[in-house]
Amino acid sequence: MTFVERRGTMAQDGPHSQTIAVIGGGIAGLTAALEAAETGYDVILIEKEPALGGRVTRLNRYFPKFCHPTCGLEINYQRLRKNPRVKVLTMHEVVAVDGEKGNYTITAKKLPRFVNEKCTACGECGKVCETEIDDPYNYGMSKVKAARLPHEHAWPMRYVIDPVVKGTDDQKRIEEACKYGAVDFSEEEEEVTINAGAIVWATGWRPYDARKLETYHYDSSPDIINNVEMERLANHDGPTGGKVVRPSNGEPAKKVALIQCAGSRDVNHLPYCSMICCLASLKHAAYVLEQYEDAEVHMYYIDIRAHDKMQTFYERLKVDPRLKFIKSKPAEIGLGEDGRPYVKGERTIDRELYCESYDLVVLATGMEPEAKGVDIKGDVVKDEDGFVLALEGEDGGQFSCGVAAGPFDVALSTMSGTAAALKAIQAVGAR
Amino acid sequence: MTAVPTPSRTYDLSFARWVRENVEGGDKLNMCMQCGMCSGSCPNGQEMDNGPRKLFMMVRAGLKDEVLSSSTLWECTSCYRCYVRCPRGIPVTTIVQHLAALAAKEGYAPKNKVENYFFSKAFWWSAESFGKTDERLVTMKYFFSFGFGEGIRKALDNLKIALGMIKAGRMHIGLPHTIKNKSQLKAMIAKAKELEQKG
Ligand SMILES: Cc1cc2nc3c(=O)[nH]c(=O)nc-3n(C[C@H](O)[C@H](O)[C@H](O)COP(=O)(O)OP(=O)(O)OC[C@H]3O[C@@H](n4cnc5c(N)ncnc54)[C@H](O)[C@@H]3O)c2cc1C
Numbered sequence A: 001m002t003f004v005e006r007r008g009t010m011a012q013d014g015p016h017s018q019t020i021a022v023i024g025g026g027i028a029g030l031t032a033a034l035e036a037a038e039t040g041y042d043v044i045l046i047e048k049e050p051a052l053g054g055r056v057t058r059l060n061r062y063f064p065k066f067c068h069p070t071c072g073l074e075i076n077y078q079r080l081r082k083n084p085r086v087k088v089l090t091m092h093e094v095v096a097v098d099g100e101k102g103n104y105t106i107t108a109k110k111l112p113r114f115v116n117e118k119c120t121a122c123g124e125c126g127k128v129c130e131t132e133i134d135d136p137y138n139y140g141m142s143k144v145k146a147a148r149l150p151h152e153h154a155w156p157m158r159y160v161i162d163p164v165v166k167g168t169d170d171q172k173r174i175e176e177a178c179k180y181g182a183v184d185f186s187e188e189e190e191e192v193t194i195n196a197g198a199i200v201w202a203t204g205w206r207p208y209d210a211r212k213l214e215t216y217h218y219d220s221s222p223d224i225i226n227n228v229e230m231e232r233l234a235n236h237d238g239p240t241g242g243k244v245v246r247p248s249n250g251e252p253a254k255k256v257a258l259i260q261c262a263g264s265r266d267v268n269h270l271p272y273c274s275m276i277c278c279l280a281s282l283k284h285a286a287y288v289l290e291q292y293e294d295a296e297v298h299m300y301y302i303d304i305r306a307h308d309k310m311q312t313f314y315e316r317l318k319v320d321p322r323l324k325f326i327k328s329k330p331a332e333i334g335l336g337e338d339g340r341p342y343v344k345g346e347r348t349i350d351r352e353l354y355c356e357s358y359d360l361v362v363l364a365t366g367m368e369p370e371a372k373g374v375d376i377k378g379d380v381v382k383d384e385d386g387f388v389l390a391l392e393g394e395d396g397g398q399f400s401c402g403v404a405a406g407p408f409d410v411a412l413s414t415m416s417g418t419a420a421a422l423k424a425i426q427a428v429g430a431r
Numbered sequence B: 001m002t003a004v005p006t007p008s009r010t011y012d013l014s015f016a017r018w019v020r021e022n023v024e025g026g027d028k029l030n031m032c033m034q035c036g037m038c039s040g041s042c043p044n045g046q047e048m049d050n051g052p053r054k055l056f057m058m059v060r061a062g063l064k065d066e067v068l069s070s071s072t073l074w075e076c077t078s079c080y081r082c083y084v085r086c087p088r089g090i091p092v093t094t095i096v097q098h099l100a101a102l103a104a105k106e107g108y109a110p111k112n113k114v115e116n117y118f119f120s121k122a123f124w125w126s127a128e129s130f131g132k133t134d135e136r137l138v139t140m141k142y143f144f145s146f147g148f149g150e151g152i153r154k155a156l157d158n159l160k161i162a163l164g165m166i167k168a169g170r171m172h173i174g175l176p177h178t179i180k181n182k183s184q185l186k187a188m189i190a191k192a193k194e195l196e197q198k199g
């Protein structure tokens, strides 16, 4: 950890660090880091996962144009390769921040990767490794070797080994298989501190825990999934190779229910509108309609929120007669006697009570800020929902962007990333 | 409490405003986003003409007669499912119950519902005052809920039954049944009411 140590000594140089720390390497953090570095500032990009990119790496396509998330990420990685000013720390989870503008101390938990920078991603360790774990890239919908590349577009392109193999025969096999001296099981979890003059929070989101929606019985059937799992189902490198099928038996999922506001706009869960899930569900409808000629998709909604230009995206999909919109917040979802999930509630247009069976039910769970558990002190606040906000009118050095700041789509996340970079530059001052 | 207004025009807000101010929980009604969670959750929903969601929309639309004569008011079993599930935190059950009470008072309720309403009031009065229900007092209170003349008539009608019951030792004579620490009960009820107020 020579780099962190070097920053550590910098802290002793004086209280006016001009380094900008970006916490979170998703699309928003990547943007903020690159924008600041490209104007000549030193940036430390701190990411808790083994690879950058955040949640969008696990999306299949982007609304409204159905382009591939990897495309935009790749452009950013190229900018990153060209720019020595951005130092990337992966597997560093920030747990606390203290200090003031010009002199912040960031405490991070450094998690062992057991693979160093000599790794060429040849894959020999993965071949010999016998232990399998739930693949976090696929939200546990499939298994993966404990020694693995996080995913095919990973940056850095470096293997990671799960701690479960430590002390097992797999450890020996893996150590022997690596021809480049890249495997190092002596790594331990440790706490490190990082010094910076300004901070950009870009910690993003996690899907709201569907298990908390008690009446939706998420655990009762593998055919009741959430929307991030739907993205994996549709993706070519997902658990089914891109086929939207019933996870319970692999049969085609032709009759699909999309359940809006699963946890959002609900005082018992997330009180705010997550902004993107109506559009994500419309995208999910398109995934199903594309795959099956005789598909039948029902979208259960309170109101469809396709903001500004997204209205055309909605209008475009709406004309397909195979897609039906049902104005109702379902009261109950569960596993029916026929082995298929059912959806029950009141259709509010005509007050009919319904109970309908489906091949697959997708809960459009909202985005919950990931920074909820992080101890933040100083010139920034977390609002009652856990979003990180710079204090209005304060002369502080901490800013936020992306979903750390609010429920944004990718376009807004990158815009706010650029804005936060500019604020951070102003905070650390001219060079 | 002002008299319940009868809307005269389409989109007359007077009834909605009155409910907002005079019905317990009515001030939260404008938070309703018509999602259907309440009506979809109701175990007795099949029996209701409107269900809470539609009923609330009817309040907003000023449909006083339709609201106060809705079967929904009487089919509610107070299971509180809608109350705990409402995503806007609206005390659905409370509002439905208080609209039912209003319907009884305003003469909209079916005869047997009015009787139920008076009876439960008498029952609660006895339980709250004595910590026990005294069958004679509950009955008298209930009879006189219909007015003085009607009370006398009902009492006389039932005199024979009452005497029979006393003879058979099924109804006692003397002071009303009561519990020991009535003040503690009062404190408990006061606390419960306070908690209910807080939601
Ligand atoms: C089902 C679904 C589909 C979607 N589809 C689309 C779409 O088609 N088009 C679109 O525009 N938007 C879409 N979105 C929204 C999009 O995913 C977000 O706008 C985007 O992910 C926001 O990026 P971010 O960088 O703010 O957050 P994230 O992607 O969450 O990145 C945050 C990063 O910070 C890291 N991190 C978190 N905490 C810490 C910590 N303590 N220390 C260090 N690192 C940390 C995380 O590991 C992560 O890498 C969709 C959302 C959902 C739920």
Ligand code: SF4
Residues within 6 Å of the ligand: A260, A261, A262, A264, A265, A272, A273, A274, A275, A276, A277, A278, A279, A303, A304, A305, A364, A366
């Ligand atoms: S975007 Fe749609 S599904 Fe998501 S919370 Fe808002 S209204 Fe509900």
Ligand code: SF4
Residues within 6 Å of the ligand: B031, B032, B033, B034, B035, B036, B037, B038, B039, B052, B053, B056, B085, B086, B087, B088, B089, B090, B092
């Ligand atoms: S559940 Fe609440 S918000 Fe939804 S319709 Fe019923 S009262 Fe209105």
